Amino acid sequence: MIELRNVSKTFTLHNQGSAVIEVINDVSLSVAAGECIALTGASGAGKSTLMRMIYGNYMTQGGEIRINGTDIVAAEPRAVIGLRRDTLGYVSQFLRVVPRVPTLEVVAEPLRAVGVSAGDAEARAKELLAQLNIPERLWSLSPTTFSGGEQQRVNIARGFAHTYPAMLLDEPTASLDAKNREVVLTLIEEAKARGAAIIGIFHDEAARDRVCDRQIDVGQYTKGMAA
Amino acid sequence: MTPLLSVDGITKRYGSHIGCADVSFDLYPGEVMGIVGESGSGKSTLLNCMAGHLAPDAGQVVFDTRADGPRDTVTMSEPERRMLSRTDWAFVHQHARDGLRMGVSAGGNVGERLMAVGERNYGDIRDKAVDWLGRVEIAADRVDDRPTTFSGGMQQRLQIARNLVTGPRLVFMDEPTGGLDVSVQARLLDLVRGLVRDMGLSAIIVTHDLAVVRLLADRLMVMKSGHVVETGLTDQVLDDPQHAYSQLLVSSVLQV
Numbered sequence: 001m002i003e004l005r006n007v008s009k010t011f012t013l014h015n016q017g018s019a020v021i022e023v024i025n026d027v028s029l030s031v032a033a034g035e036c037i038a039l040t041g042a043s044g045a046g047k048s049t050l051m052r053m054i055y056g057n058y059m060t061q062g063g064e065i066r067i068n069g070t071d072i073v074a075a076e077p078r079a080v081i082g083l084r085r086d087t088l089g090y091v092s093q094f095l096r097v098v099p100r101v102p103t104l105e106v107v108a109e110p111l112r113a114v115g116v117s118a119g120d121a122e123a124r125a126k127e128l129l130a131q132l133n134i135p136e137r138l139w140s141l142s143p144t145t146f147s148g149g150e151q152q153r154v155n156i157a158r159g160f161a162h163t164y165p166a167m168l169l170d171e172p173t174a175s176l177d178a179k180n181r182e183v184v185l186t187l188i189e190e191a192k193a194r195g196a197a198i199i200g201i202f203h204d205e206a207a208r209d210r211v212c213d214r215q216i217d218v219g220q221y222t223k224g225m226a227a
Numbered sequence: 228m229t230p231l232l233s234v235d236g237i238t239k240r241y242g243s244h245i246g247c248a249d250v251s252f253d254l255y256p257g258e259v260m261g262i263v264g265e266s267g268s269g270k271s272t273l274l275n276c277m278a279g280h281l282a283p284d285a286g287q288v289v290f291d292t293r294a295d296g297p298r299d300t301v302t303m304s305e306p307e308r309r310m311l312s313r314t315d316w317a318f319v320h321q322h323a324r325d326g327l328r329m330g331v332s333a334g335g336n337v338g339e340r341l342m343a344v345g346e347r348n349y350g351d352i353r354d355k356a357v358d359w360l361g362r363v364e365i366a367a368d369r370v371d372d373r374p375t376t377f378s379g380g381m382q383q384r385l386q387i388a389r390n391l392v393t394g395p396r397l398v399f400m401d402e403p404t405g406g407l408d409v410s411v412q413a414r415l416l417d418l419v420r421g422l423v424r425d426m427g428l429s430a431i432i433v434t435h436d437l438a439v440v441r442l443l444a445d446r447l448m449v450m451k452s453g454h455v456v457e458t459g460l461t462d463q464v465l466d467d468p469q470h471a472y473s474q475l476l477v478s479s480v481l482q483v
Contacts, residue, residue: 014471015478056460058467077446077460078255098420098442099413112424 001166001197002031002054007063007073009046009053023049026063027221033165036188036198038212041219047201050218051168054199055090056080067166085113089164093171095143095155103129103146103154104139110162121161128157132183149175160187167191169200173207185211229291231256231397231429237276237286239269245453246272250286252448252458256396259423259430261444261461263437263476269453270433271401277431278318278399279308290315290397313343317390321402323382327374327389333360334370336389344393359388363418380411384418391422398430404439416442437480441465449473 009024023046031037039047052058054065060073068087072080084090089110097106104125111121129139132153138146143154152175159167169188173181181204188211191198202208208215230253239246247269254260262270275281277288279300288300293315300308312318320326327336337356346352357367363384365377374382383403390398403419404412420443423430434440440447440461447464449457449472457470468474 011467012469014474052466057462059459059463059469077458078258080460081258081445096441098417100417101420 001033001068002199003064003066004029004054005064005066007050007053007065008061009049009058010061023222024053024218025221027218028063029216031166031197031199033195033197034192035214036192036200036212038208038215039199039201040208040215040217041222045217045219046222047218048170051090051170051199051201055084055088055168057090085110087165089159089162089167091156091159091167091169091172093152093174095151095158097143099144100142102140103134103143106143106154107157107161110158114162116162124161125157128161129154131187132157133180149177149180152176153180156184156187160191163191163194163196165196167196167198169198169202171201171203173202173204181207228255229297230254230289231258231291232277232431233287233289233297234277235287235289237273237283237288239272239276239281239283245269247276247450247453250455252455254397254429254431256429257423257427258446259432259444261440261447262431262433262450263435263440263447264450265435265476267452268450270435270450272453273450274399274401274431274433278316279312280318313340314393315396317393317395317398319383319386319390319398319400319403321405323374323379323386326386327382329375330373332371332373333365333377333385336374336385337392340389340393355392356388359392360385362422363388364414380407380415383407383411383415387415387418387422391426391428394426396429398428400430400432400434402434402436403432404434404436412439419443437465437477449476 005028007024007027011021011023013019027050039050041047049058053060056072064071065073067083070079070083104122107125107128108121111124134150134153143151156172172184176184185207200212232254235251237250238248250273264270272281276283283301289297290300291297300311334353334356337359338352341352341355357370360367360370365381365384374385377385404415416439422428432443444461447459447461448455449464451472457464457468457473464473465477468477
C-alpha cells in the first residue's frame, strides 16, 4: 500500500549562505494493508521529515514514494490532492482550522469531501467526538480556543472520520490521559483490522509495542547527519 | 478532465517594464489557486489579464464555456467576454466600493446582476437578494439601505453576494481580506470556504497574506518581478519552499 524506494531529501537554505543539509539518504520500505510500522530514532533523526515527505508536504529530491500505486514524488498537485482526500490520511501534531468553524463541522469535513451526505457525516463526527470524550457542549464551538489535549483529540477524530486505506500518525497519543490514549489505540487497532496501512511515530513505547508490527530506525539512514 | 481555465504564456508589459511574463497554468473545477508575492510582483496585473480587465501582450486564457467548450477569452469579442463576466465569472475587488454601486440599495446591488442575466420578476429578484444577504450574514432589514451605510466588512460581504448570486463557476479575488480587521477576515474566510465547497466553485485568489492562502488555496503560485518562481501544493510551498525568494517570503512572516 505504501512503498518507498531509494528516497532521499536535502534542504537548501538559499538565504543562509546556501547551506545544503542532507537529512534522509536512501530509504526503502514498504507497508502492507493491515500493517502498522513505527518510525523510531533520536530527536532530529528525520522521523517527521520522512512522514511529511510521504504526505507530499515536503519535496523529495530522489527516489519514489508510491501510495496505492501513485508516485507522490512525481504526481501533479491535483493528483496529490485527490490522494489525500480519498486514500491517504494524516494526523499531525497540531490542529489547523479556519477560525469560527464549529468542531462538529471540522470533524465531518473529510467525509463531506468524499461525498458523504451532511447527515451521515455529522452522525459519524458525533460518534467519534463522544468516543474521544469531547463534551457535547463544545461541539458547536470552534476548537481554536480548546485546550491542547482537546485540540489533539479533535484532530484525531477528524483524522479517523474517513476510513483511509493508508494513514500517517505523528505522535497520536502525545498529551493524552490514560483513558483517551486507550480510545486512540483502539481506533488504530480498528483501522488495522479493516486493512489500513499505517506509519506512525510514537514516543510512547508501550503504545508502540501494542499497535506496531515492525519498527524502522530512521537514524540508520541519517547516520552522521543528525546533529 | 478538461481544465476550467487554461492559461498559456500570459505576458503584459508596461512600456519597457514587465508586468507579468510568460505565466502558464491549468485550473480544474473545484480548485482554489492562490497567487502570492510582494507588492509590485505582478499578481494583480496577471489577475486582471485573466479576468479580461487588461489586454495581455501575448498568451491565451482558455475558459471552458458552458455552450461552446474551451474558448480563448483574450481573442473573443468584447460582448462575449462581457457576457462571461456577468454569468460564469465573478470578480471580487480589494476595495468593495470598486465592485459595488454605492448609490444603489444593497438589494439593488444583488438584484442588478440577476437582471443582467434576464430575470425580470421583481418579487423573485428581491427574494433571491434577501436570501443571498442572509448567506453572507447581512440582516434582511438592511436590504433597502445603501452600502455607504455599511461597515467595510459588510461591504465586502455584499460584494461577494452580488458576485455569486448568478452562480458563477470561476471567481477572481484580489486581496479579498485586505484592509479588514482580523475578526472580520476570519468571518470572510469561513464564508468563502463554505461557498467554494457548497457551490463547487473554482477560485483564483491574489493576496500577500500567507495565512489566508494556507486556509483557502489548494495550490499556490509565488511571483517575483513579474515571473512565477515557484508553484505547487499550498502546504508544500509554505512548509518546504524551494526557491530563494519563497524561502525569504515564508521566513519573513511574523509569528503571533
